[in-house]
C-alpha cells in the first residue's frame with residue numbers, strides 16, 4: 270500500500286533508550302517532502318520514556334516542522350499505522366549486559382555484548398523477544414519496514430527475518446564509520462568511494478576502497494603512518510593490517526587480541542556493561558529531578574559514553590585516548606535516516622547493511638543474514654556482489670554463523686543442548702566444559718533463560 274509521502278510515521282521500540290535523541294536529532298535536520306512527521310516512542314519503562322521525551326522536546330524547540338512525539342507503553346498501539354519501526358530494545362537492561370560480562374569473565378572468556386560468550390547469552394535472551402515482536406509487527410503493521418538496531422544485530426535481524434522476510438533490515442554504524450574514516454585519511458570523498466566490505470555484523474573487513482575505479486587501499490596499507498592515523502588503525506597496528514591486507518571492523522580486536530583483552534577486562538575496575546549501567550542510571554535519576562536541563566544533561570552523558578567506547582581494547586593496543594575524528598558522531602542515526610529516506614522516497618543509495626545473503630557470500634546459505642554493501646530503494650535493501658572472503662575470514666564467519674544458528678535453534682525449541690552447542694562452537698570459548706558451565710551459570714542469573722529446560 271503506498272504511503273502518502275507527507276505523513277511518514279516512525280515507531281521506536283525501546284523509545285526510552287539513551288540513544289533515541291540521536292535519531293530524533295537526525296530527523297530534525299530533514300526538511301524535505303516525505304520526512305517523518307510523527308515519532309511514537311514505545312518502551313516498557315514509562316519513567317525512561319518521560320526522560321527521553323523531555324530531551325526531544327528541548328531538541329525540537331523553535332523548529333517549526335519538528336516531528337510530533339507520542340509516548341506509549343502499549344505495544345499494539347505503537348505498532349498500528351507505523352510506516353517504519355526501529356527496534357532498539359535491550360532485554361534484561363544494562364544490568365543484564367553487566368551480568369553477561371561477569372559470568373564469562375569468571376570463566377576466563379570474553380563477555381562482550383555481541384562477541385563471544387556474552388553475545389551468545391544476550392542473543393539467547395533477546396531472540397525470543399525479537400521473534401514475538403516480529404510476529405506482532407507482521408500482524409499489526411504488515412506494510413512497515415523494520416530497522417533493527419538491537420544487538421547482537423546480525424543474529425537478531427536473522428531471527429526477525431524468519432517472520433518478516435526482507436522487510437527487516439539490520440543496521441550498525443561501525444562499517445560505515447570505518448569506511449568513511451579510511452576514505453578521509455586517503456583524501457577521498459567518502460560519498461564517492463566504493464567500500465568493499467563484507468562479513469557478519471561486528472565481524473567484517475574492508476578489503477578495498479575504490480575511487481574512480483581504482484583501489485586506494487594498497488596505498489594506505491603501504492603507509493604505516495597513515496595506517497595509524499585513525500582509530501581502527503591504531504587499534505590493530507600497521508603490522509597486522511599489512512599482513513591481513515584488509516582493515517577489520519573494530520570488533521575483530523576481540524578475536525585477534527583475545528587473551529590480552531580478557532586480561533584487561535578482568536583487571537578493569539568495571540566492565541563496559543557495569544560502567545554503562547551506573548552511568549545511565551545516573552542519567553535517568555538526574556532526569557527525574559525537576560529543573561534538570563534535559564538536553565544539556567543528555568549531551569554531557571553522551572560525550573562521556575563515547576569517550577570511553579572500547580577503552581580496554583584501546584588500552585591493550587596502546588592506542589591512547591579517542592581523538593576528535595574518532596568521536597565524530599553522525600554514524601548510527603545518519604545510517605538509519607539515509608536508509609529510511611531511500612526506502613520512503615526511493616532515493617537510491619548504497620549502504621552497508623544486515624540483510625539475507627542470497628548469493629553475496631558464497632560460504633553461506635541464502636537466508637543467512639550478512640553485513641554487506643546494499644543498494645537501497647523503495648523496494649528495500651539488495652545485497653550487491655563483493656569480492657570473495659579470504660579463507661581466514663571464511664573460517665570466522667562460518668564458525669560464528671554456526672553459533673548463531675545454534676542460538677536460533679535453542680530460542681525456537683527451548684533446547685538446552687543447542688544452547689550448549691552455541692557456546693561450545695564459538696572460537697572464543699576454548700572448552701566444552703566451559704561451555705556447559707556457561708549455560709548453567711547464565712541460566713541461573715537470567716530469569717529470561719528459564720525457557721532453556723529441554724535436553
Ligand code: G6P
Nearest residue numbers: 420441442443541545574578579
Ligand atoms: C558501536 C557498535 C554498536 C554499539 C555502540 C555502543 O557503534 O557498532 O553496536 O551499540 O558502539 O557501544 P557501547 O559499548 O557504548 O554500548
Ligand code: MN
Nearest residue numbers: 422441442443
Ligand atoms: Mn553495531
